[in-house]
Amino acid sequence: xxxxxxxxxxxxxxxxxxxxxxxxxxxxxxxxxxxxxxxxxxxxxxxxxxxxxxxxxxxxxxxxxxxxxxxxxxxxxxxxxxxxxxxxxxxxxxxxxxxxxxxxxxxxxxxxxxxxxxxxxxxxxxxxxxxxxxxxxxxxxxxxxxxxxxxxxxxxxxxxxxxxxxxxxxxxxxxxxxxxxxxxxxxxxxxxxxxxxxxxxxxxxxxxxxxxxxxxxxxxxxxxxxxxxxxxxxxxxxxxxxxxxxxxxxxxxxxxxxxxxxxxxxxxxxxxxxxxxxxxxxxxxxxxxxxxxxxxxxxxxxxxxxxxxxxxxxxxxxxxxxxxxxxxxxxxxxxxxxxxxxxxxxxxxxxxxxxxxxxxxxxxxxxxxxxxxxxxxxxxxxxxxxxxxxxxxxxxxxxxxxxxxxxxxxxxxxxxxxxxxxxxxxxxxxxxxxxxxxxxxxxxxxxx
Amino acid sequence: xxxxxxxxxxxxxxxxxxxxxxxxxxxxxxxxxxxxxxxxxxxxxxxxxxxxxxxxxxxxxxxxxxxxxxxxxxxxxxxxxxxxxxxxxx
Numbered sequence: 001x002x003x004x005x006x007x008x009x010x011x012x013x014x015x016x017x018x019x020x021x022x023x024x025x026x027x028x029x030x031x032x033x034x035x036x037x038x039x040x041x042x043x044x045x046x047x048x049x050x051x052x053x054x055x056x057x058x059x060x061x062x063x064x065x066x067x068x069x070x071x072x073x074x075x076x077x078x079x080x081x082x083x084x085x086x087x088x089x090x091x092x093x094x095x096x097x098x099x100x101x102x103x104x105x106x107x108x109x110x111x112x113x114x115x116x117x118x119x120x121x122x123x124x125x126x127x128x129x130x131x132x133x134x135x136x137x138x139x140x141x142x143x144x145x146x147x148x149x150x151x152x153x154x155x156x157x158x159x160x161x162x163x164x165x166x167x168x169x170x171x172x173x174x175x176x177x178x179x180x181x182x183x184x185x186x187x188x189x190x191x192x193x194x195x196x197x198x199x200x201x202x203x204x205x206x207x208x209x210x211x212x213x214x215x216x217x218x219x220x221x222x223x224x225x226x227x228x229x230x231x232x233x234x235x236x237x238x239x240x241x242x243x244x245x246x247x248x249x250x251x252x253x254x255x256x257x258x259x260x261x262x263x264x265x266x267x268x269x270x271x272x273x274x275x276x277x278x279x280x281x282x283x284x285x286x287x288x289x290x291x292x293x294x295x296x297x298x299x300x301x302x303x304x305x306x307x308x309x310x311x312x313x314x315x316x317x318x319x320x321x322x323x324x325x326x327x328x329x330x331x332x333x334x335x336x337x338x339x340x341x342x343x344x345x346x347x348x349x350x351x352x353x354x355x356x357x358x359x360x361x362x363x364x365x366x367x368x369x370x371x372x373x374x375x376x377x378x379x380x381x382x383x384x385x386x387x388x389x390x391x392x393x394x395x396x397x398x399x400x401x402x403x404x405x406x407x408x409x410x411x412x413x414x415x416x417x418x419x420x421x422x423x424x425x426x427x428x429x430x431x432x433x434x435x436x437x438x439x440x441x442x443x444x445x446x447x448x
Numbered sequence: 449x450x451x452x453x454x455x456x457x458x459x460x461x462x463x464x465x466x467x468x469x470x471x472x473x474x475x476x477x478x479x480x481x482x483x484x485x486x487x488x489x490x491x492x493x494x495x496x497x498x499x500x501x502x503x504x505x506x507x508x509x510x511x512x513x514x515x516x517x518x519x520x521x522x523x524x525x526x527x528x529x530x531x532x533x534x535x536x537x538x
Contacts, residue, residue: 004483006536007453007494011487066506068527245535252534 283336
């Protein structure tokens with residue numbers, strides 16, 4: 001009955017290779033909370049969240065103890081606030097922040113506007129309030145969808161978000177511009193993402209839903225250490241087997257949380273999410289494949305293989321896979337990325353190429369504090385173009401580090417990590433961004 | 449059946465199985481299987497038990513086992529078997 005090898009392998013993965021469940025995220029529909037009076041809406045939002053999520057953190061901790069697997073984050077995602085706010089959305093943001101603190105989650109996502117084709121009045125008010133909300137709340141995460149394969153790119157929104165990101169950075173300059181770490185700009189945003197900063201509950205989701213994100217870059221790296229020099233067929237197979245095991249635990253935890261909370265199970269997100277902890281790095285997996293450093297030639301190919309093999313292994317292990325599902329490459333949250341960026345071996349341009357083959361985009365990248373808004377908009381437009389043409393999610397979460405230059409370091413603490421400020425091209429795109437309008441939806445045939 | 453794994457690891461000493469088994473008997477917990485090995489240089493004893501007839505809940509059992517770990521100067525963990533089955537069985 002005891003298969004010692006199997007049990008020991010599981011124990012080693014958890015105790016020595018940082019395998020964990022990254023997040024249990026409870027999605028809550030807030031549409032019924034909408035009212036003409038914003039104060040009333042805010043009260044209803046607070047009541048609904050504190051009631052629905054009352055047992056979330058406790059249940060997560062119980063599962064953690066009984067199964068012996070760390071569940072790092074318990075989080076909440078809600079309906080995009082722009083869909084329930086009639087008038088000033090800021091009181092709703094404060095209600096969300098209070099509710100999140102009351103139930104003890106570590107982040108709440110959904111201060112969101114979906115404006116891939118155009119903005120409603122409510123979307124406009126919401127995005128204008130983002131800098132204030134990011135600076136005056138602690139746990140609220142914000143996301144804005146500015147492009148999709150079906151709608152094209154809303155270049156007016158792209159232009160505006162350059163300014164919003166800058167203003168957010170300035171308002172939180174005393175905290176290394178931390179506000180921008182909680183703000184992400186998407187193309188093809190998904191409705192069931194359990195990861196922050198981009199989690200929200202899309203209009204196609206049920207009343208409440210449990211989504212789970214797994215992790216385990218350390219486990220994959222360790223598995224590859226056992227097959228040094230073997231051909232890529234063996235590499236892919238090894239990653240698939242490892243991803244299968246990781247995802248099975250995610251599925252188990254999701255099912256258990258769903259049944260204990262009596263809330264339907266949504267999806268398991270197959271993302272490999274690094275942390276700044278030693279040995280929990282996606283970059284180091286790529287280096288284990290044979291690269292001297294992430295960022296050099298071969299990086300994109302290595303990442304493509306990793307991303308694809310993780311999905312292939314994970315899909316069979318779960319009833320429902322969704323969310324972002326791919327390897328994450330956040331610079332500040334990955335020791336290998338930090339090292340490569342700090343030594344100049346990893347550039348913003350190479351990171352952009354990498355986002356074409358993995359989830360999810362230019363993530364947690366500190367840029368010089370004097371980078372102007374149009375340059376940020378240009379970066380967003382490029383990333384959105386990769387997303388809509390390749391029918392995948394892409395995102396930009398850059399942090400203009402106010403008062404700092406390339407080579408300096410910003411420190412966000414905890415899971416958000418620290419990052420070297422990376423140089424950005426100074427070639428102007430001002431006239432390009434000034435045009436505004438929409439880049440039309442791309443053709444989905446004649447694919448070359 | 450509610451299967452769980454008890455793992456005890458640290459420096460090998462006398463009376464590990466005896467002490468754990470005595471405590472389990474007091475809580476009316478049946479032992480299904482026992483194995484021991486060396487993990488990363490540490491002696492590790494693994495015991496599969498059935499918590500079905502136990503006189504207390506999961507966390508009660510985990511708490512009751514803790515003093516034995518302290519007494520033996522070893523790490524003692526109780527976890528449900530489901531996680532191993534999920535990971536290694538299709």
